[in-house]
Amino acid sequence: MKITNIRLGKLKVPLITPFKTAIRTVDCVEDVIVLMETDCGRVGYGNAPATAAITGDTHGSVIEAINTVFKPLLIGRDVGELNQLTQIIQSAMVKNYSAKAAVEIALYDLFAQSFDAPLYKILGGGENSMTTDITISVDYIDKMVADAQRAVERGFEILKVKVGKDIRLDMERIKAIYAAVEGRALLRLDANQGWTPKQAVHAIRALEDAGVVLELVEQPVRAHDLEGMRYITERVHTPIMADESTFGPIEVIDLIRQRAADIINIKLMKTGGIANAIRIADIAGVYDVECMMGCMLETSIGVSAAAHVAAAKSGVVTKVDLDVPSLCQYDPVIGGVSYKDADIILNQTPGLGIERIDGLQLLD
């Protein structure tokens, strides 16, 4: 199966309610979509959001990288050379992880399609379903409590509560949500780099002393502050998760060896795609470090790909934060993985199983 063309499009999906973190606020999901065409008529799909504040990637940089760097290297190549092609993608340019991920996801989709098997089976198999958390955006306390209660009524048993705006208010937010859903949902926090190391230790210890049970606290301090991450990890009982602090396998090795976090959040848009995500899960497995499979605010193409990887690596990927389809008003991606609130059911059709994308605006 030879790659004959790579076409690009844009896809925009409105959110039910604005997504607010310590880093950014957005009211829709907007991706560059990759359509990798082949000589047998099969199409592989990939996606890339513009998460400039986290990855440095914009839609413009993604489109430019794919059109000028990856497309010339991939057209005419056989999908069966998967490992060589992922190596070519990763070494063709530094950074540009979202563009690399978009192209790699489409390539893996096609590779699995060439065996007429769902992607997770090609990656080693696993359970065909999983449960995700749902994000509670940082907001006024009453709004967060209402959002948390609504999420529990929808069947979510794990809430990923966004904090990191103001440490004093954050503690009020967490206590109020905990009181509202205690015994019905587990809380994981994501401060998205919003606290200082001392604030984080103070807040987490105070919550521990107050009997507030937290599953984990994600990225409490600035991405580059590995010493700060270790400072916190050493001083609290609650597990600390690294997100923005780790992108690729080398950073993960560094972080694990420095004992700067207890858990790692793997995202395809940080790793540059599936090959490095698998590498990271394997590295973490060697060190007995658990991982979460997470995602950016991106369409269900990348979220689906991440779910397939999570299924295949479930021995290490013990937590799932793949909630974007549940945050959207509708899903224009038809076929493939199905999402029913907290439940994600993997397709049994070839690859990612995507049949078509409604409302796709092709760029050529």
Ligand SMILES: C[C@H](N)C(=O)N[C@H](CCC(=O)O)C(=O)O
């Ligand atoms: C969408 C997911 N639940 C999530 O919270 N991801 C964020 C980053 C999302 C973004 O800003 O696009 C995270 O884990 O930090």
Ligand SMILES: [Mg+2]
């Ligand atoms: Mg995070």
